[in-house]
Every structure is written in structure tokens, then in C-alpha cells.
Amino acid sequence: MEFQLLGPVRAWNDGHPIDLGVRKQRFVFAMMLLDANKLVPAERLVDLTWPEGAPRSARGVIHTHISRLRSVLGAAEAEHHGVALISNGPGYLLRCDPKRIDVNRFLELCVEARGMSDDEARIRVLDEALALWNGPALASVAPEETRARLSRHLDEARLLALEERFDAHLRLGRHAEIIHELTELEAEHPYRQQLAAQLMLALHRSDRGPEALAVYQKLYQRLDDELGIEPSPALRQLQIQVLRDDPVLTLDVRPAKPGPRQLPPDVDHYTGRQNDIDEICSLLTRQQSDDVLPVVAITGKPGLGKTALAVRAGRRLAARFPDGQLFIDLHGNGSRPRDPSEVLARFLRDLGVAGADVPSTMEERIGLLRDRTAGRKILLVLDNAATEQQVRSLIPGDSGCAVLITSRRRLAGLDMRKLVDLDVLAAHEALVLLGDLVGDDRLAEAEASAQRIVELCGGLPLALRIVGTKLRSRPHQTVAALAERLEDERTRLDELVGGDREIRASFLLSYDTLDAEHQRAFRLLALMPDNGLPMWGAAAVLGVDLRTAERLVENLVDANLLEGVPGRYRFHDLIRLYAQEKLEPDPERDTARTRMVNAYLYLGKIADARLEFGGLHQFDTPAFPLDAPAVLSYVESDPAGWLDEEYPGILEAIERAATSGQDELTCHLSATLAAFLELRGQWADLTRIASLSLAAAGRMSSPYWTAYALFAIGLAAREIRDFEQAENSFRAGLKILPEAGDPLLEVVTLLSVGVGKRLQGRWVEADGYFTGCLSVLEALDAPRWRAYTLRESGVLDRYRGQWERAEKSLRTAVSTFENLGDSRWIGASLRELGIIRREVGDLDGSLELLTRSRDALRTAGDLRREGAAWRCLADTHSEKGSLDEARYCAERSRDLLAQTLxxxxxxxxxxxxxxxxxxxxxxxxxxxxxxxxxxxxxxxxxxxxxxxxxxxxxxxxxxxxxxxxxxxxxxxxxxxxxxxxxxxxxxxxxxxxx
Missing domain, CATH: 1.25.40.10 (Tetratricopeptide repeat domain)
Incomplete structure (x- = not known):
């Protein structure tokens, strides 16, 4: 078990994150970690948690947080790791091994580094210490003012470690390598005179004296204007020495053995990726017990900036590889990737081998490369690799070297420390990059448009650079106008062209490397919905078996043209547009779309039939085209879970069917979703598909589908309290019901009207509808619907204080739902019984029933009703006088309901x-x-x-x-x-x- 305070407050158990709860709870845990193995008074926790004044319930809230943390640690079996949270008199104590807390490990490494006489070793230890930081200490748990006050000593320790590391680099003559890092850090800490002094010295030793003096002048001006003081005597003396070019400042270091310095220049306006850079640098320099040469590969889709990241990481690492840095573009995306034998010959010449002495055979060249790199510290950056085979022979044998590879392919067959799978820029990083290119002032004037550009570019650095450069070179063009043009999917790729940069050309390089079979798959998969497809969906679209689909899809993932997320595959938005361009002339397009829709229909009908309110609609479906028993088993065992994953795609299919005039298909697809949308409380979506279905039913003159559509529209309107719309829809539905010829639909409609009347306070009318519903049910074998009706009737009786009658109806309903295994309505009915027990004074019985209700509703995945169960628990706890528990339950209810409509x-x-x-x-x-x-x-x-x-x-x-x-x-x-x-x-x- 490990704990992190140097960044977001986190905990891990055997590498798996532990959920530490809400922010205040994480804050309490952070305070306990800072004072681990010491008694922390409860008053201190209260004062720290509410610095502006604590509420009267503060002690109880702290106790609740401690209790929940103790439960979390217990669930993680913390005692096996020697971790325990203990209540002790006036406070609490967290017992754990201090080395499990990153703060203590950091401070321990800093002390260890200060005791070393060798600067190389000191730098390695300090790098290890600084790598423990993952952002500001205590991030995400407290307001900035509180965080800064509590972590001031840690921030100071980090700065001291950085300064000691810079001093070691300066003593080793590596002044040029640290200038960039010093410049950034000095800007972050503008009053830190030691950083200014180190930056001045590094610049002076790099023959950049005027810049060194400018650093001093800026600091002098800042201190004078803002604080009314002068720089320290030591810094003033350093300025004089720089002015005089004092020989004392010259470091007498023996020049390193000359080696190649081939890294390209750092890209301008580079933004983000700091975590990736830190990780790559750590992986390539960390010593391991197996003494194996470190190899790291960077992969990702086109346009992510893999090469720029490799160059930036390589430049940061250059000082650690003083014997040279080799760089080569392997042309992996072109029609003729570089021959490894030719690359070896070039590397050998770069390492000092005369051209005439370069061996003629591949095997001999590999051997000589290993000989020339033995005992040396050389970094090889192999950019744009095509295959594992291409790079395997270019890897040296000495563990003192390191290899950094970039490739659009995942190179899964290559032995390496890690494959860094690059993702798009986060929204805030993308905005920073765009602002850096265009100008922050210009973006600030059109903030919403700038954010939309970031979304439409999908966080892809190449696209953002094209847009930013275009705006910078065309000051007359507005941010809003460009955002508006990017909105049109048909021409978006045309807009992403700037000079010799073009998104479409970048994608074409990857597409052209595919064979005909994979190009076909790439095109047809452009039909997938925005939320992507599972493997069975890909197989249906492609018209192939699952094994063939898996081979094709995974190869496209390896080529970084598709993204794989757990259980699904999807395109990046811009790559999808490119795939759709390639699809347009494809004669298989319509056939492939039909295969996908038929699969949705077949599986959707199975899922709907297994939902509580599902299975009402009757229609024939096409046969399922795949031999996929695991898929059918999943749909049957977890229909709501399956629909959670697939309903966005089905919604998209409904919209397309309605737009193209496929009326029967519109009604059938809508039928597969109606019960699910009711289950999840997605009333806007239910209204939308029911309206499309109603229009389609009207064009077909179908009373059956008209009645169902009107029922769905009325139900959705009732649930959002639009009772006028609900009544109009239900009235129209009841009028056409005799023509629909479906007595169960009559039951459903009468029941829904009754619930609506009850919600409006028209209880006498509601009672009449429930009675009529039970009368129709006498002629039907529909125990589920009888139980629904009894439950609703029982709720009405509860409202009127008719406890015995209400309890009788509700217990009959619970019994039926238990026989049906219907956890959702077991939970909903138990909640009503729990309220009744509270009203008659049986508080313990109420808690027992409401707890069962909450658990059943959680199992059913019904967030809305689970939130209501938590509210009822809060009422009963309050009645018992347990206010802390009551407040927790009410807040939990509020959190759950916030996730619903x-x-x-x-x-x-x-x-x-x-x-x-x-x-x-x-x-x-x-x-x-x-x-x-x-x-x-x-x-x-x-x-x-x-x-x-x-x-x-x-x-x-x-x-x-x-x-x-x-x-x-x-x-x-x-x-x-x-x-x-x-x-x-x-x-x-x-x-x-x-």
C-alpha cells in the first residue's frame, strides 16, 4: 500500500487506486498522512478543514469521514500492510510505515543526496526524489490558500532539491543543458535569487553574457518596483563578475569525448506532455537490477506530435548521454522505409568509423555498432519506425545507452521498458497551445469560439498548429469565423490546411501503408456511431466472422487509425471524417449499414424483452448474422448494461431511418429503446424517438404504433411534470386503443394516467384509473403488471394515511416482484413500506426495509430511485436523532440525483x-x-x-x-x-x- 501527497492525494493497494471519497474526506486523510504515527487532535482537523469557521456539526462530520476512511482501508485489507486508522481519546492516529508515504521518501532521498561527494550520483538520487512529484503537493483537496500554507515546507524542500541539482550540473560543466529548465523555473519563482544566479552563471558560461545581465536587470527592477529592496550582495557581485568576464566564473572542466549531436531543434510553442516527458526521461535513465538497455517507444495516431515529444525528451536527456545523441527518420509512413543496413552504415560513420571500414554485411555492421557503443553513454532516437524488424537491428547492446522510438504502429513485438501511448491534448492544454500561437488577447475576445475550435480539432496538436498558424498569419480573420467554418463536417478537413501542413496528407500516409483488405475495413468502419462499436458490431459492419474482424480491427489499432477502449473501438473525430471521405464512393456502404442496423434490431429486441417495462412491442427481426454465443449471453444476462453501451448508436440509427423515410424501421428501432430510456430516466431522448415513431406511424396509418408512441410521449411528459402534454397524449392514446387491439397496452396506459393524476393531487381520479386497470388485468395472465398496479395503489393509500390497506397492497407487490426476480421494483416497493413503518413509529423496521430498498435499487442500476431511497433513509435517521447519518444520507441522495434529470x-x-x-x-x-x-x-x-x-x-x-x-x-x-x-x-x- 502506497500513499501520495506530492500531487493529487491518492492511495494505492497493490498498484490499484483506492477511492478515498469526497474532497473533504481526502483532505482529512492527507492531514493524517502528514502526521502519520502521531496523535492528531480532532480540534486540529476541524480547524484545518474549516479555516473560516466550522459549523456546529464539524466534529461529527470529521468523525464520519474517519469512519468511512477506516471502512475504505478495511476493504483494501490495509492491516496486512501495517496500516490502521485508530480513534484515540481526543483525536485520531494513522499507523503506517513512513516509507509508504511519498513525502517521507522524497525527504529521505534529499538527505541522501546531500551526503554524496560524487555529483553524478547526487544528480541521479535527486532526479529520483523529484520524480515523486506529480503536481503541487496536496493538490485537489483544499483551496489554494490552505494548500499553500500546509505544503509550504514541502514546496521549499523541492526548490532546494532543484537548486542542488542545478549546482551539481554546473560543477560538471553542463551549463548549456540546464538553461531551458532554469529559465522556466526562474519565471515560476521570480523572487528566488538563487535560481537567478544559477541561470546567470549558466548563460555566461554558454557565451550568452548579455542574456545573463538581462536576467539580473529584470530581477533588480522587480525587487525595486514591488518590494523596494536590492538583490543580495552575492548576486550583485555575480553581476559585476559577468560584466568583467571574470575568469573566476570559468569552469575548468575537461572536454568530453566528442560525439554526434544530431537531435533536431526543439519545436516552437510546445505545450503540455510534461507527465509524458518526465516518464520517458525516468524510464530511459533509471538503473535496473537486470542491467538491460532501456528501450522506450512512443506511439499514437497521426498528428499527435510524437516526433516533437521525442526531440524534447531527448534534449532534456542530452546531458545524461555525453557520448552522443543519434537521430534518424526511418520513413516508416512512406512507401520506402529506410533499410536497416543503410541506417547502420550511417550510424557507424557518425560514430567515427571511416567509410571504407564499414563492413559490407548486415551481421557485421550490427556487431561493430555494439562494439562502438560499448562502455559509452549514447542516446539513439529512431523516429517514424515502420516495424519491429526495422528497429531491432539498430539497438545497441550496452545498458549505458538508451533508445527512444516513435512509430504510428504499436510495435507490440519489440522488447521494451514501456510503450508510451500518446493521447490527444487535454482541453486546457490545447487552449494554451492555441493561445500561444494566436495570442491570448485575441482568444480571450472569442473564448467560446476558441473552445469550440479545440473540440473540433479533437485535441490533435497538428490540427491546432495549422489553425493557430492560419489565424496568426491572417489577422483579418476572426476566431469565430474560423470556428464556424470548422463546424461543417463536409469541409472541415479542407480547412485544416496551412502551407505545407495538411491533416488529410498526414492521414493519407497511414492509409496508403494498408493493404486492400485493411483499407476496406477502414472505410466501412466509418459507418460506426460516435460512441464506437464492439467487436461483434465491427464484424456485422464488415460482413465477416468474429475472428477475421478481430484481426482486421486490431491491426488498425496497431496502426493507430482506430482507438481501442475496453470492449469498444472508435475513430478520432478527424480520422473518422477522413474515413468517411474514403467511404463515399464505396459500393458496399449501404449493404454494410443494413447489416449493422439488423444486428441492432435483433439484439435490441432481446434486451428490451428482459427489461421490467420491456417486451411490449411485437415485430419480426432479421436473423443475427454472427455465430457469437457470448454476445447473446451478455445481452440476455445484462440487458440494461448492454443498452447502456449501445443506445447512442441505436439513437443515431433511428434518426437516420426517420430522415430517410424508413417508417417501419423507425418504429421497430424505437421500440428497442423505449423501456430502457424509461429505466434510465432519459426523458428527452424518449420524447424524441417517440415523436419520430409517431410521425412514422401516421404515415403508415398504423393504430398499433400510433398508440405506443402516444403512450411513450405521455409517460415522458408526466415524468418531467408537463401534465398538460401528458394528459393530451394519454387521451389521444386511449381514443385509438380499441383499434390497436392490445389489451396490455390498455393496462399500461390506464396505469400511467392514474400515476399522473396522483402526482397532481387528483387522488379520487387516480383511484378510479387504478381500479379500472385491475379490472382489465383480471382477464390477463400478467402478474408483473398486477404488481405494478398494486404498488401504485398502495402509494396512493399511503398518501391518505390508510396504513393497513397500503401495507397489504405493497407486500403483495413485493412478493410478486421477488418471484419474478425484479430487483428494481422490489426496491421501489420496499421503499414505500419503509416509509409506512416510519409513519407508524417503527423506526428500526423502517431502516431495515429502506436499506434493503437502497441495495436492491443499486443492484438494478436505478440511480433515480436509489437517490429517493437515500432520502428516505435520511428522514428515518433524522427521526431517530442520528443527524450525522441523516445528513450523509441526504447528501448521498443529492449526489445521485444530480446524475439524473x-x-x-x-x-x-x-x-x-x-x-x-x-x-x-x-x-x-x-x-x-x-x-x-x-x-x-x-x-x-x-x-x-x-x-x-x-x-x-x-x-x-x-x-x-x-x-x-x-x-x-x-x-x-x-x-x-x-x-x-x-x-x-x-x-x-x-x-x-x-
């Missing part, structure tokens, strides 16, 4: 949380929470919850001393509850009694 449920949770905050004495926080909830509930159309929020508002007003306003709020709530016939009316009357 259930704004109404989130508002209900805010009412619950406001009550808990009020009980805890945190009136300001309670007011904020309640104001937010009431604003949402007023417009939700749910009178019951609006009245409940008024009750909570009255309690808050009473707590602030405004009894009259409190009674006015309660009176309004009483009127609503009484009109509804809700049992809460009795409770409100009690509040109003003098």
Missing part, C-alpha cells in the same frame, strides 16, 4: 436536507437549501411536496423568531393537505395549536 426528486431531497440542517442548528445553510427547493417545487405541479416544503419553511421561520410568518406558512400547507386528503394535515394542525 430528476429535478423534482432533487428538490424533495433539498427539503429533507434543509430539515436536517435546521435540526443541527445551521440556519443559514438550511435557508439556502430550502429556498432552492421551494423555487423548484412551486413550478413542479406536485401540491403534496409543495405543502411539505411549506411545513419546513414554517419551522425555519419559527427558529428565526418570526412566529406569525411560520403560522401563515403552516396554514397554507394545511389547506393543501386538507384538499388532497393527505394524512399530514393532522400533523400541521398540531403545529398550529397554541
Amino acid at each position: 430528476d429535478a423534482h426528486g432533487a428538490a424533495c431531497t433539498d427539503v429533507c436536507l434543509a430539515d436536517i440542517l435546521l435540526e443541527s442548528g445551521d440556519l443559514p445553510a438550511a435557508r439556502v437549501c430550502l429556498d432552492k427547493a421551494m423555487a423548484a417545487l412551486v413550478s413542479s405541479g406536485d401540491p403534496r411536496w409543495h405543502a411539505k416544503s411549506l411545513v419546513s419553511h414554517g419551522r425555519l421561520l419559527r427558529a428565526t423568531g418570526d412566529q406569525a410568518a411560520a403560522e401563515a406558512a403552516w396554514s397554507e400547507a394545511l389547506q393543501i393537505f386538507a384538499e388532497l386528503g393527505a394524512h399530514q394535515a393532522r400533523q400541521v394542525r398540531t403545529l398550529l395549536q397554541p
Whole structure:
């Protein structure tokens, strides 16, 4: 088990990350790690966590965080690693081996380096220490002011280590190699005089005296203008010595044995990749016990800047390889990659072998290269490699050397320390690069357009450089205008041309290296949806078996023309556009698309039939074209999980079918998604596909598909509280139902109308619809739908305080759902029973039922209802007086509901949380929470919850001393509850009694 504080606060167990929870919880853990094996008083944790003043519940919150951390460590079997979090009197103690914490390892290495007499060894140890840093210490757990205060000693220790490392390099005569790094660091710490002195000395020794004096002048001006002081006497003396070109500053070092220095110049406007550079440098210089020559390869799709990264890393490493740096472009993307034998001959000549002495055979050249590199420190950068075979013979044998390779292929057959798989630039890095090229002021004037350009370029450095250079060379052109032109997918690649740079040409190099079979696969896979395809989908599109599809697709991944993510394959957006250009004239295009849609239909219908509200639609599907039992097993065992992965592709297929006038296909595809979208609460998507299906059904004059589409539109409208739209759709659906000839659809529609009436407070009408639904069900063998109806009827009885009748209906529903193995509706029904037990005073029984409900809903993947279960747990804990647990449950409910579109449920949770905050004495926080909830509930159309929020508002007003306003709020709530016939009316009357 290892712990990191030098960067984001993290923990690992056997190389796997441990989830340390929310930010404040991670902060508490970081404080415990900083004082590991010492008692940390609870008051100190409170003061550090809330520096501007702690709430009254702070001690309880800290205790909750400690309890959860203890659970996390227990789940990771921390005791096996000697790690334990212990409560001890007034505080807490984290027991662990200090060496498991990166801070202690860093400080230990710094002490070790200072005790060394050999500067080479000192640099190696300091590099190892500095490599432990992965960003600012304690990043991501505290505001910057707090973070800086707590980590000031660590930041200072890091700067000291860097300065000691620079001093060692200067003593070894490596002044030129550290100028770039010193310049960047001096800019980050403009008042650090030691860094300025080291930079001045390095520049002076590199015959750059005027620049050295400029460094001094800038520092002098800065100190005088901002602090009113002068530089230190030592720095002033150094300035005089530089002015006089004092011989004392000249280092008497023996010149290194001359060697080739072939690295190209560093690319201008280089941005990002710092973690990759650090990793590559560490991998190529770290000594290992097996004494094997380090080989690292950089791979990635076209346009990522692999060569630029290799050059930058190589230049940073140059001082570590004083005997030379060899560089060659192997032309791996061209039609004629370089012959390894010719490359060996060139390397030998570069290393001092006379042309006449270069052996004639490949084997002899390999042997002589190994001889000439033995005992020397040489870095070989092999750029743009074609195959493993091409580079294998170019690798020296001495472990003192190192090899850095770039290739568009993954070179999976090559022995190496690591394959660095380069990704696109992060959005913030891409914006920095664009701003560096164009000018930050110009980008700031069109920030939204700049961000859109970054998105449309897909974070690809080559595309961003083309766009940035184009804007820089055309000051009359606006950022917004270029962003608008890039929006058009048909011409986007045409815009990404600048001088001799062109994205399309970069992609063409890779495409031309493919044989005809792989070019066909590349083209046809351009049909895949934005979220990509699994292997079975690729096989369907290509019209081949799974084994052949895997070979073709993986070879395209190796060529970095496709991206492989767990279980799926996709294109980078720009490469996909290029593939679509190649696809347009392909005669197989329409046939391949039909194969993909048919596979969606076949598997989608199977998945839908296994969902709770699924299996309602009846239609024939084409045969599945693949022999893939594992795929069918997955769909049958986890239909919701399968649809989670595939529904974006099916949505895209529905849109395409509707646009192209394939009406029957539109209805069939929509049918495979409706129940899933209801399960996930994706109401906008459900409304969209149902509307497309309704239009298609109208063109076909199909009462069957019209009735289903109207039902889906009404259901989605009801769930977003658009009751007028819901009622109109349901009314139209009920009117056409007799022609549809589907009694189960009548049940579903009647039940949905009843729920809508209940939500609006029209409880008598709702009861009538539920009764009618049960009447139709008597003639059907549909136990699931009878259980649904009993549950909804039970909820209505609960609202009215008819506890026995409600409990009877709900327990019958639970029993049926248990027989069906339906965890979602077991959980939903248990939640209602848990509320009833709380209302009748059985708090322990309530907690037991609600816990079961939460667990069942989590198993079902129903975030919306799981969030409601957490809210009910919060209410029961609050009733028991366990306010810390109640608050945790309410916050957990809020977090889950934030991941859904259930704004109404989130508002209900805010009412619950406001009550808990009020009980805890945190009136300001309670007011904020309640104001937010009431604003949402007023417009939700749910009178019951609006009245409940008024009750909570009255309690808050009473707590602030405004009894009259409190009674006015309660009176309004009483009127609503009484009109509804809700049992809460009795409770409100009690509040109003003098």
C-alpha cells in the first residue's frame, strides 16, 4: 500500500487506486498522512478543514469521514500492510510505515543526496526524489490558500532539491543543458535569487553574457518596483563578475569525448506532455537490477506530435548521454522505409568509423555498432519506425545507452521498458497551445469560439498548429469565423490546411501503408456511431466472422487509425471524417449499414424483452448474422448494461431511418429503446424517438404504433411534470386503443394516467384509473403488471394515511416482484413500506426495509430511485436523532440525483436536507437549501411536496423568531393537505395549536 501527497492525494493497494471519497474526506486523510504515527487532535482537523469557521456539526462530520476512511482501508485489507486508522481519546492516529508515504521518501532521498561527494550520483538520487512529484503537493483537496500554507515546507524542500541539482550540473560543466529548465523555473519563482544566479552563471558560461545581465536587470527592477529592496550582495557581485568576464566564473572542466549531436531543434510553442516527458526521461535513465538497455517507444495516431515529444525528451536527456545523441527518420509512413543496413552504415560513420571500414554485411555492421557503443553513454532516437524488424537491428547492446522510438504502429513485438501511448491534448492544454500561437488577447475576445475550435480539432496538436498558424498569419480573420467554418463536417478537413501542413496528407500516409483488405475495413468502419462499436458490431459492419474482424480491427489499432477502449473501438473525430471521405464512393456502404442496423434490431429486441417495462412491442427481426454465443449471453444476462453501451448508436440509427423515410424501421428501432430510456430516466431522448415513431406511424396509418408512441410521449411528459402534454397524449392514446387491439397496452396506459393524476393531487381520479386497470388485468395472465398496479395503489393509500390497506397492497407487490426476480421494483416497493413503518413509529423496521430498498435499487442500476431511497433513509435517521447519518444520507441522495434529470426528486431531497440542517442548528445553510427547493417545487405541479416544503419553511421561520410568518406558512400547507386528503394535515394542525 502506497500513499501520495506530492500531487493529487491518492492511495494505492497493490498498484490499484483506492477511492478515498469526497474532497473533504481526502483532505482529512492527507492531514493524517502528514502526521502519520502521531496523535492528531480532532480540534486540529476541524480547524484545518474549516479555516473560516466550522459549523456546529464539524466534529461529527470529521468523525464520519474517519469512519468511512477506516471502512475504505478495511476493504483494501490495509492491516496486512501495517496500516490502521485508530480513534484515540481526543483525536485520531494513522499507523503506517513512513516509507509508504511519498513525502517521507522524497525527504529521505534529499538527505541522501546531500551526503554524496560524487555529483553524478547526487544528480541521479535527486532526479529520483523529484520524480515523486506529480503536481503541487496536496493538490485537489483544499483551496489554494490552505494548500499553500500546509505544503509550504514541502514546496521549499523541492526548490532546494532543484537548486542542488542545478549546482551539481554546473560543477560538471553542463551549463548549456540546464538553461531551458532554469529559465522556466526562474519565471515560476521570480523572487528566488538563487535560481537567478544559477541561470546567470549558466548563460555566461554558454557565451550568452548579455542574456545573463538581462536576467539580473529584470530581477533588480522587480525587487525595486514591488518590494523596494536590492538583490543580495552575492548576486550583485555575480553581476559585476559577468560584466568583467571574470575568469573566476570559468569552469575548468575537461572536454568530453566528442560525439554526434544530431537531435533536431526543439519545436516552437510546445505545450503540455510534461507527465509524458518526465516518464520517458525516468524510464530511459533509471538503473535496473537486470542491467538491460532501456528501450522506450512512443506511439499514437497521426498528428499527435510524437516526433516533437521525442526531440524534447531527448534534449532534456542530452546531458545524461555525453557520448552522443543519434537521430534518424526511418520513413516508416512512406512507401520506402529506410533499410536497416543503410541506417547502420550511417550510424557507424557518425560514430567515427571511416567509410571504407564499414563492413559490407548486415551481421557485421550490427556487431561493430555494439562494439562502438560499448562502455559509452549514447542516446539513439529512431523516429517514424515502420516495424519491429526495422528497429531491432539498430539497438545497441550496452545498458549505458538508451533508445527512444516513435512509430504510428504499436510495435507490440519489440522488447521494451514501456510503450508510451500518446493521447490527444487535454482541453486546457490545447487552449494554451492555441493561445500561444494566436495570442491570448485575441482568444480571450472569442473564448467560446476558441473552445469550440479545440473540440473540433479533437485535441490533435497538428490540427491546432495549422489553425493557430492560419489565424496568426491572417489577422483579418476572426476566431469565430474560423470556428464556424470548422463546424461543417463536409469541409472541415479542407480547412485544416496551412502551407505545407495538411491533416488529410498526414492521414493519407497511414492509409496508403494498408493493404486492400485493411483499407476496406477502414472505410466501412466509418459507418460506426460516435460512441464506437464492439467487436461483434465491427464484424456485422464488415460482413465477416468474429475472428477475421478481430484481426482486421486490431491491426488498425496497431496502426493507430482506430482507438481501442475496453470492449469498444472508435475513430478520432478527424480520422473518422477522413474515413468517411474514403467511404463515399464505396459500393458496399449501404449493404454494410443494413447489416449493422439488423444486428441492432435483433439484439435490441432481446434486451428490451428482459427489461421490467420491456417486451411490449411485437415485430419480426432479421436473423443475427454472427455465430457469437457470448454476445447473446451478455445481452440476455445484462440487458440494461448492454443498452447502456449501445443506445447512442441505436439513437443515431433511428434518426437516420426517420430522415430517410424508413417508417417501419423507425418504429421497430424505437421500440428497442423505449423501456430502457424509461429505466434510465432519459426523458428527452424518449420524447424524441417517440415523436419520430409517431410521425412514422401516421404515415403508415398504423393504430398499433400510433398508440405506443402516444403512450411513450405521455409517460415522458408526466415524468418531467408537463401534465398538460401528458394528459393530451394519454387521451389521444386511449381514443385509438380499441383499434390497436392490445389489451396490455390498455393496462399500461390506464396505469400511467392514474400515476399522473396522483402526482397532481387528483387522488379520487387516480383511484378510479387504478381500479379500472385491475379490472382489465383480471382477464390477463400478467402478474408483473398486477404488481405494478398494486404498488401504485398502495402509494396512493399511503398518501391518505390508510396504513393497513397500503401495507397489504405493497407486500403483495413485493412478493410478486421477488418471484419474478425484479430487483428494481422490489426496491421501489420496499421503499414505500419503509416509509409506512416510519409513519407508524417503527423506526428500526423502517431502516431495515429502506436499506434493503437502497441495495436492491443499486443492484438494478436505478440511480433515480436509489437517490429517493437515500432520502428516505435520511428522514428515518433524522427521526431517530442520528443527524450525522441523516445528513450523509441526504447528501448521498443529492449526489445521485444530480446524475439524473430528476429535478423534482432533487428538490424533495433539498427539503429533507434543509430539515436536517435546521435540526443541527445551521440556519443559514438550511435557508439556502430550502429556498432552492421551494423555487423548484412551486413550478413542479406536485401540491403534496409543495405543502411539505411549506411545513419546513414554517419551522425555519419559527427558529428565526418570526412566529406569525411560520403560522401563515403552516396554514397554507394545511389547506393543501386538507384538499388532497393527505394524512399530514393532522400533523400541521398540531403545529398550529397554541
